[in-house]
Amino acid sequence: MKIKAFTVIFSILMAVWLILNQSVDIEYLVLGAVISVLLAFMFCRGCSVFNDINFTPKAFVYTFMFLAVFIFELIKANFDIARIVLTPSLPIKPGIIKAKTKLKSRMARLILANSITLTPGTFTIDIIDDTLYIHCVHLDDADREKLGKKIIRKFEKYLEVIYG
Amino acid sequence: MVDIILKISMVIIVFSFLLVVIRFLRGNTVLDRVVALDVLTVSSIGLIVLLADSFGRVIYIDVSLVYAILSFIGVIVIAKYLEKSL
Amino acid sequence: MEYLKIAGAFITLGGSLFILFASIGLLRMPDIYNRIQAGTKASTLGTLLTLLGIGLIHTDWLLKIMMLIIFVLISNPVSSHILGRAAHYARMPISDRTEVDELEEDTNIVSQEREEEK
Amino acid sequence: MIYSIIVLILSLIMLVMALVAIHHKSLQIAVIASGIISLFASVVYIFLAAPDVAITEASIGSALTVIIFFYVLNKIRHSDAKE
Known part of the structure; x- marks a missing residue:
């Protein structure tokens, strides 16, 4: 149940980071992934709005x-x-x-x-x-x-x- | 051709700034003026992106990103203050 | 390639015309709710079209401009909704041409019931 | 040519807003007018080819100053109501 909110927040943050930097070098990828995981862990606990999205086709x-x-x-x-x-x-x-x-x-x-x-x-x-x-x-x-x-x-x- | 049309639209946006400022000067209540501030902010995002095109520098778009993220927080704080629930 | 640029220029012109209509509406409308209607939302579509036109002219900026469009699209209805709510709870004057105000009736009923309970 | 006309109009609006901020009786309207001043100041900084100064002016002058001023006005109103 928390996995869904964590995935949504992580992918949004990562996409914004990559678009703002406009490059896919390995250092940008690693730094963005670390920061996104930390922020998603901080915020997925109190976040209940993403829980009821259906991921069906x-x-x-x-x-x-x-x-x-x-x-x-x-x-x-x-x-x-x-x-x-x-x-x-x-x-x-x-x-x-x-x-x-x-x-x-x-x-x-x-x-x-x-x-x-x-x-x-x-x-x-x-x-x-x-x-x-x-x-x-x-x-x-x-x-x-x-x-x-x-x-x-x-x-x-x-x-x-x-x-x- | 493309250049001239973009310059015309720039002039139209600046002219609409003048109309909104007239609303600001005539406005009866505080909230009318807050609405004028909101419209000025949103349309100046458009003006900044037009300027980024005509000067040809991509970094100007970052200025309008800052506006789009930060300016609506100011409007929310003013509205909460007027609603007496800040 | 050239056609894309001309189409983008005309879309930008349309967007700036919508911003002009928004400011004319802001001048002409009689009360605060209708000013929010005409002002903040016609200017939202105007800004979106302007950004989209510039994105068509410079195709390599399109990703950043899409992000800007998404931010404007999320943040603008929130601010216009909260302005209308503040106008209603701060008892701003409403126009004479208003037909019906059901929120006013309902909130008055709720507050009267609370006073009776006291 | 056209850029200098646009800068002239924007500066004129800034001047009018400054006069409103000085001479208006209501404090809230003065704060909103100063917010509009820094909004157009950052657009003029873009014409002067200084995007970093424009970002700073946008974030501090147009957002943070307005928020802090209204927070303080709210505090003043509460302390007035208590007395």
Whole structure:
């Protein structure tokens, strides 16, 4: 159980070290490995967020699908907000709505909240237990529960598979 | 051709700095000014990378790395102070 | 090779235009939440596109620029989320055009229950 | 030519921010304005071809000074509330 967190932290630190040095000499490799092992031992004890990642092939495929959906939503929503800003009458109808999520693990909730924040037009103000409070720039006059479910559902179906 | 387009985008970024500074001078509350600081930091990361291209030195990218890592800690501390939970 | 450079230059131009839209939005929006919406996030995509364009022009810098993109992508939503949260708990004025504020209702109910328990 | 215009605009913004930091009543806004001053100072150091000075200015002037100032403001507020 600790092995998983240790592996993830070690590989992230080692990759950052190698990219910053831009060389694969033996001395850089040994020095980076020693420092990464020490830091990973120090921090893997209190770190519980990496425990519930699934390392199955299906999760790997779904990660890429999640990234593709996320980038597409990011660009689409940015054009939307550029259109709102450039219209002279400023067609906004802001409001704070709430939506419940089914995800259990903390890392999955973190990624869900951050991806909602990064798509402009919606951003997460607070999470209390399993309820997300989302601020929307343009609230359609359809009922608010359905809108909240629509915003969450886009990312939730991929995160359910990646984080068991 | 490539050079001219990069210079035009540099000028556009500096012009948007001026607009954000107007927001800073007019802003009603403290948090408006913190948002202005955040936008200035993020867009100056872009300006520094453009300068690294036009001077042709890779070490300038390290400056923007330092900004990307450190500047958001300052924003978090200011927000925690205003929330009265530091 | 030459086409890659021209494509990178146009992507950079698009990114700087998004930064300009972000600052116009920061000037025009009526209250603090909408300013966070328009300001911090359109400028995030603008910076990402600028970095990506420079990465296409100089292909040998691409690894470092990818790392910079990942840092910006992780750190920016955190700071904009915490600014919005601070604005809500410090009782910043909200615009008249706001339709509904369910967080305000829920937190008021919780604090009233606590006072009744006392 | 175009570089000198950009440096001129950045220096003008620094000057305006310095005036705000001197003349504004609120202490928090003065600290934020001084943070913006060191932000643009490090961009100008890059124009002067000094990346090491720019890194130092970015990490100390723009991040560490703001954090320490707000930490101290928080301490002052707590001690005021106790009295």
